[in-house]
Amino acid sequence: MRKIAVGQAGGPTAVINASLVGLLDGLYETNTVYAVMNGYQGLVEDDMEPLEEHSLEWVQQHKLVPGACLGSGRYPFTNERMQQAVEQLKRRGIDTLVFIGGNGTMAALQRLSVLAEEMHYKLQVIGIPKTVDNDLSCTDHAPGFASAARYVAMTARDISKDLEAMRNFEQVRIIETMGRNAGWLALSSGYLKTCDCDGPHHIYVPERPLAASQFLSDVQSSVQAFGMATIVVSEGFTFEGTAQVEREVVQGRPVLGGIAAQMEAIVREQLGLTVRSENMGMHQRSAMYAVSEQDLHEAYEVGAKAAEYVTSGLSNRMVSIQRRDTIEYNYDLVPVPLEDVMREGERLLPDIFIEDPARYYTWLQPIVGEPVPAYPAMRRRSVRSS
Known part of the structure; x- marks a missing residue:
């Protein structure tokens, strides 16, 4: 024994x-x-x-x-x-x-x-x-991971649907996920998209730093096309030339968090849009439903x-x-x-999945589990003439 x-x-x-x-x-x-x-x-x-x-x-x-x-x-x-x-x-x-x-x-x-x-x-x-x-x-x-990915995909879709209803009041929501230096969770937020008008409209991962000017352009293009922009960002994402945003350091370990709030400030200051940042929080790793x-x-x-x-x-x-x-x-x-x-060491999100998210979602499908019922696509309305 x-x-x-x-x-x-x-x-x-x-x-x-x-x-x-x-x-x-x-x-x-x-x-x-x-x-x-x-x-x-x-x-x-x-x-x-x-x-x-x-x-x-x-x-x-x-x-x-x-x-x-x-x-x-x-x-x-x-x-x-x-x-x-x-x-x-x-x-x-x-x-x-x-x-x-x-x-x-x-x-x-x-x-x-x-x-x-x-x-x-x-x-x-x-x-x-x-x-x-x-x-x-x-x-x-x-x-x-698969359960967290399922939660992130469902939650990002639901938050985007909520924003769709509130477009005459606010235009942009920026949702921050866990992931540290890897973008697996953030990219999973697009798993349930059925068309371009569905959120999230843009996903940013740590493996691909981005110029702040490109981020602003992305937001503007989505707002112009759909009247709103749902953004998902991994906690480890950085703008080009900047360091990761740390919420605090505990026992010598950096705790990442706050990039969504930083992006919110940039959108508000540079574009003058109504914007809200949110953190998916601990439900990502604890939502049994x-x-x-x-x-x-x-x-x-x-x-x-x-x-x-x-x-x-x-x-x-x-x-x-x-x-x-x-x-x-x-x-x-x-x-x-x-x-x-x-x-x-750390296993980062490979280029092949970043460049071809559909391929990633095919890889993800069998482990995310039973299918999630689809939502109808956002209704596209023509502009009224005066």
Whole structure:
């Protein structure tokens, strides 16, 4: 019987708990599993508790609940703290460490593995992918992203329809999405468009900085054509020659946010239009009503596959979703070295999708889940003669 420590790290997703349940369903009957509370902080401070029947049942009840039920958060995981974490694991005689997380988590797991070896402690390490930003490398996509993309597409369309009704009062809305340095989420906002008159009319991603003059021209052209302009912008987008807008710095980590408000000010000052900026906020990663059934299924599956890796003795691996080259959507779950994930770093939106959004939406369709009912296109009216 192995002793296994399990934790969640980084920003939650709507389906991160499903991955945890998938893992536990494959491990708890034949192993002792410890829940690591509040991510890496729990490792350092030895805040772990064995999952027994009542606590295991409580975790399983969270399969369809957003957030991270063990606690997650962000924690400065320095080398000194990593050493403390390994010492805590060694003191408890824990054989295996499994964490659910994104790029930072996979890099931390790889460093922990190396450090444990240097400390002459044999530790099996497994990573389970999650992120709403879809910037995790070595996988076709990560659980959590598809549900966030579904939410962003539905919300951007609804906000645009609301603006359509208010064109005699305001003309421009600028909607900011998550994504950090990658534009996957922002570009997904156009997934439900059926014609050019539908919003969003322009989407701006971090991979393509833009001149402020071009942005203003885009807004003007949409207002002239449709009487309004719905803009979606990723939080990591920049105007040419400028830096990313940071809301604040927490524990040394820049928190992006505010580009939409900056764009609002530019439109108001330069074009004199009535404009409003909005941030989609935490619902992007927590809206259970928008969860993709496929995303939920895959989240559970990667957890279950990680349990198989633990049982078979694999180590220093992340579960990866690899899409098959077939007409119908199919995929394999394969182990990839944590070292490769760490080395490749952030996975940005590729040029082929930026330049051909229709191709991106074809790629996105099978993971976004069941179809969303279409709206009728905006009615185009002729100009009245006086």
